[in-house]
Amino acid sequence: MANMPKSSTARLEHPKTCQALFQLFLQGRAVTKEVDLGVETFARGEEVKSWIQAAQIVIQQQVEPIATTGPHCDQPYSCGFYDYCSKDEPQAEMPIYWLPRLNRQAWIEQGIIDLKDIPVEELNPVQQRVRDCTIRDKVFFDRKGAVEDLAHAPLPLYFLDFETIQFAVPIWVGTRPYQQIPFQFSLHRFTPKGELLQDEFLDISGNDPSRPFAEYLVKCMRKRGAVFVYSAAFEKSRISELAERFPDLAPSLLAINERVIDLLPIARNRYYHPSQHGSWSIKKVLPAVAPELRYDALEGVQDGGMAMDAYLEAIDADTSAERKAQIQQQLLTYCRLDTYAMVRLWQAFSGQKTKGSKHAKTI
Template structure:
């Protein structure tokens, strides 16, 4: 049965044309969907199970066959009761179908409760409505989702008085028991569906809930009354009918293309997929609406330009190809001592349209920075997570958790030591302070400049600083002093500092002084590394030899391991040579699956693996295998930083 469900309604709001391509096996789809992986990382099923404990008398509506009509019939039977609580109540009307997370019925008074593993601050009055009166961008689709549910329910039951709510993780609430998150274990059933094994009977056993119920009735009604629109003049009921009719009749809506929607379109086919016969929805739209020929799809376009905030405006002006752009179009401005954003964008634009694959380097600026570094050089990488349901008593939802680091040292004689590493793979423990003690111990042994890649490590140390301030740790003052010594405060901190040994951001060195066309504009370390390897003869020669022959030690790889592999003169990304943390999934694919959860472009495998260690039951052998894979990933992250440094050194020498 073909129905417009709430997930397809949300897809249609992102771009109505997507409904034509979804569920078609002959079209490529880059958006991988795996509820088990999403549940692991996001904690959604755990939050939903805790939310249900707030309404313990609820009845679950389910069907093994996923029969829509059966679900609706079961729901209507339960609704004959004057008072009832239903989990996953199902409603269908003229091609529309929704299921509600929790429905509370008292006569004709209805509570529609949407459970999300998202967080909010109970004291924040601008969670959903911004200061200018519009919907906050990060909540817009979720609010329209609830409006769609209410619309269908109200159509089926016009006499109901429906109030709408979110149930969310309240970041101002703290757990009142130890191991709250261990009370909800994720299971993967035989039919590949994800379930929860609850190890607590009642809400009273966990004390204060970290979830909060927030009324959004007025906002939802304003959406239904078209006070808030999703796109221009696209009125709510018109949108529902247009999307439903298009999906049910398999009709292409020919909705105008846009920079943001087309840039992130999942229905793009790679060259390999097209060679196998898969079609591209992206190409379909641009052939139909912009009359692109095959040659146009080969022209460099604006969708991959780094940090391009003018993209939407230029797209509206019809400037889609890089060959059309001028310095004025990108608001070109030079910066003193480093590349400005627009300078870097212009380098990318010109190299792309001139098919120039040579690297660009500001040697003078890079040399000046490198002259300030002191040996030995320390390269560190953190792996972290945040969880909706806290590990420990007194912890709040989505507090930062640092569970792993890797640490390489580059000595002045060019020898490289994998000096230390740390991982906590035990379920239910809060590792941050132990993590920090280990890091302090190893970094204080030797002087020298410390490096990170991007802002993540600094952000995490600031978060641990706040956690220490609110703790009773006996060594809190020494640990706080260490944090302030190797980091700098963020704007949110009440106390401002910049440490004497503040970490150097190697990613900023890339952004400010270096551009490699093989990164295609990305500054992710997993894109920069293969680009650097491709461009560096020194790195190719060095890392195509076994570890034992290149003055390099390793804690996780055998001495005969070779980091660099060439296939037809093409460098294979070293990350692709690592063991898969999850069978059939690369780290990049995991990042795509979890893109709406966190910024995990460079940490999908680690975050998901850590969640699996925490929330699923496994044998010691499985735990050991997963731990070994995590250690290898993290070791490569810090070695990758050294390879980038060596490439810079090679250029300047």
């Protein structure tokens, strides 16, 4: 780099944020804009040289260097070699990273890697609860508090979950780079008589699913009844974005947001099982509440990232009809479990039962 001509430049291209980006693409025109980063890049020339020199020294060694794990292993991203580098380090029976929102490195520097060795008075109430449940191998369940949290939401009830996709370079007119575009939802609902029904939407045509998604969501939601989600910010944000894109549907969409109740804080405040290992992800809570329901038993799609990958494969023109049908079923099964998981959590927390389950036709 030191020998590179001073006139050299470094450029970064990123997508233009314009509504007509896809039209530009179809017309063969540029969909990115170029930004000159030459000054910023070459100002770090000596720093990069030092990295190269350090790497060359390591390569020339006959013995693998000793490396200890630490905060650098997660900065700026988690290192894929963490398990390898930590394999010879002392392993805790109950690692401190099970304690949520803990300054882990501060304790490691004091030689503490097991949560049972951390003084209780140094922990906040939630961390104390996790520590106590883990050490004693017991479940915390504030049943009375959970019932009170849910008492103000009578039947009918709805349980809603979205799956989304995002593109660096948008492929649909009216969307922006990295915008979360919903392509699927599952909806379980209790009727006023307590019957459990299920409906769903999935569009793998390759067309922008936003408008049909929004229309069918409005159709399914009726006029009244609490709408339970797990981590409300995600679904509410997507609904607000749909309302902004489709003003004629905005009143109905925003009315759904007004009915949303988040199950996550109820779970966090009222329930903890040692198997959760400090997490209140629904994929951690569900097996504790309903052991017979497992995401890792699903075929093909077991989490949101896999759902995105499956969707991209489904809309690919080279994907066979047979494979597309298989992906469709896997996506539907996965999303159904997300909303049925919320049903089971609601049942456990409220103490109420259902009359059964019925799957509505997928459009």
